[in-house]
Amino acid sequence: MPHHLMNLRHVPDDEADEIRALFDAHDVRFYETPPSRWGISMGGFWVHDTDEANRAKALLHEYQRQRMESQREAYEARRLSGESGGVWQMLRHKPVRTLAACVAILVIMGLSLLPFIRI
Known part of the structure; x- marks a missing residue:
């Protein structure tokens, strides 16, 4: 049975590319469905195997933690420089x-x- 790993609605292209590279680097067998043009279907990253899903979710959790920290630091830098x-x-x-x-x-x-x- 397919396991949904992540919704792709409102995900920036650079983040989706980084996740694809992360899955490829760790040999996660995933497939991707794109979000629809009108926002009806969500799209996302999927895997078939339960063990693969658990491994991919752990990788995603760590990636998202690191991305959150880097985005916060980038926002703070923009805020301090007066750009944001x-x-x-x-x-x-x-x-x-x-x-x-x-x-x-x-x-x-x-x-x-x-x-x-x-x-």
């Missing part, structure tokens, strides 16, 4: 775009709540 920030930084660097997005959010919220406010 919050709403205030977006407002400072792109005020028109940020204000337009806020107005659009308020309009959508108002239109969505209008039927309930009239009751």
